[in-house]
Amino acid sequence: MSAFIQVNNLRKSFKKLEAVQGISFSVPKGICFGLLGPNGAGKTTTIEMMEGIVDFDGGEILYDGEPLNRAMNQRIGIQFQHTALQDYLSGRECLSMFASFYSHALDVQHLIELCQLEDFAEQDHRKLSGGQKQRLLLAIALVNDPQILFLDEPTTGLDPHARRNFWDLINRIKALGKTIVLTTHYMDEAEYLCDDIAIMDKGRIIARGAPRDLLAEHFKGVLIRLRQQHLPEAVMATCHPRQDGAYWFINTDKVEQTLKLLVEEQVELDGLHVKSANLDDLFLKLTGHGLQGAPEQLEMADVK
Ligand SMILES: Nc1ncnc2c1ncn2[C@@H]1O[C@H](COP(=O)(O)OP(=O)(O)OP(=O)(O)O)[C@@H](O)[C@H]1O
The missing domain is CATH 3.40.50.300 (P-loop containing nucleotide triphosphate hydrolases)
Incomplete structure (x- = not known):
């Protein structure tokens, strides 16, 4: 155009x-x-x-x-x-x-x-x-x-x-x-x-x-948020979760596999939250600070 x-x-x-x-x-x-x-x-x-x-x-x-x-x-x-x-x-x-x-x-x-x-x-x-x-x-x-x-x-x-x-x-x-x-x-x-x-x-x-x-250029997959709890070794080794406050965060572009593993390992899924990247996340990634003050910012997996 x-x-x-x-x-x-x-x-x-x-x-x-x-x-x-x-x-x-x-x-x-x-x-x-x-x-x-x-x-x-x-x-x-x-x-x-x-x-x-x-x-x-x-x-x-x-x-x-x-x-x-x-x-x-x-x-x-x-x-x-x-x-x-x-x-x-x-x-x-x-x-x-x-x-x-x-x-x-x-x-x-x-x-x-x-x-x-x-x-x-x-x-x-x-x-x-x-x-x-x-x-x-x-x-x-x-x-x-x-x-x-x-x-x-x-x-x-x-x-x-x-x-x-x-x-x-x-x-x-x-x-x-x-x-x-x-x-x-x-x-x-x-x-x-x-x-x-x-x-x-x-x-x-x-x-x-x-x-x-x-x-699509800057992010892949989704972010899974779980309430803090003891996570089995298999989940720790495969998903590399990051702990932040009251939550664990897992970056993944293999959502189904990750969820399957969590179920198999009997992880408590109450309060589970799955989210795609949005422009707030992009702004945070590019600048290190948020767009609108303090919305919930979730770090996403970086393609590059
Ligand atoms: N007439 C002006 N005199 C002096 N500084 C100004 C003037 N207009 C804008 N600025 C300054 O220029 C910068 C950019 O302002 P601008 O209003 O373009 O931002 P913005 O992205 O539209 O912000 P907002 O979302 O708050 O409207 C700011 O630091 C602002 O204080």
């Missing part, structure tokens, strides 16, 4: 802080591309340079081979982390106001239906729940029928149910053929939504590719 958005050696410093340190990547048309990383990694600075909101110190950003120009600017939709809306306006009125800014805008009722705002479109936007507000902000980002949609941490602070709803909505919008660039520090969000990701840490890209390919 050819690059729709091409970012080459992009740099940005704030005084002595090098927030973005010469990153490069490309985004083909029609995919959902994710910039993933912990707080302060440089995601928002990168996306804001791509949106033309923040000037960059070096490098280039090309859209269909051209720097961002007025015509392309009209084809971009942005959902910011925070957007101040006019007090007292209903969702429908907010949408009408933003639609009036563009020469070509989508029908407001169509946007209300697309983003499932029907039940609260007439309410003062200040009374909306977090999930409802995010859907309204998404509708506002779509008002000019953009070719490219930028979403900056769109589900931060939402409860799990609202996040799921929002993910479904993003998938519906992606199915309309739009190119989506989103930032997130939720690895599950990136795994669920993104065709391609760049993992950022401290202003640099430390991994690039499709989530599934990245995981």
Whole structure:
């Protein structure tokens, strides 16, 4: 697939802080591309340079081979982390106001239906729940029928149910053929939504590719967690378990054989947990620290 958005050696410093340190990547048309990383990694600075909101110190950003120009600017939709809306306006009125800014805008009722705002479109936007507000902000980002949609941490602070709803909505919008660039520090969000990701840490890209390919490249097998107990010699010698706190951990790419051995050796399986590697594990492996503070991190077998 050819690059729709091409970012080459992009740099940005704030005084002595090098927030973005010469990153490069490309985004083909029609995919959902994710910039993933912990707080302060440089995601928002990168996306804001791509949106033309923040000037960059070096490098280039090309859209269909051209720097961002007025015509392309009209084809971009942005959902910011925070957007101040006019007090007292209903969702429908907010949408009408933003639609009036563009020469070509989508029908407001169509946007209300697309983003499932029907039940609260007439309410003062200040009374909306977090999930409802995010859907309204998404509708506002779509008002000019953009070719490219930028979403900056769109589900931060939402409860799990609202996040799921929002993910479904993003998938519906992606199915309309739009190119989506989103930032997130939720690895599950990136795994669920993104065709391609760049993992950022401290202003640099430390991994690039499709989530599934990245995981296959860096990990094999699964991790089995058992409650601490005396393990038979055969298990110790074959599985090389690692003890950590109240648990034993076994890395293996031969799950069935390992489980069979545990059963044969009459190991207590109560509380057994089997887990595949995810992007949190990858981030931990690449950087030595976790993505979101202190989620449960499980070391996985390394292929290399
Ligand atoms: N306008 C600014 N002035 C000074 N420093 C800034 C500015 N904007 C960002 N930074 C700094 O640049 C670094 C990268 O910030 P950025 O917001 O891009 O990270 P992020 O990955 O989006 O983090 P978050 O998930 O918290 O939004 C941080 O250290 C931040 O404090």
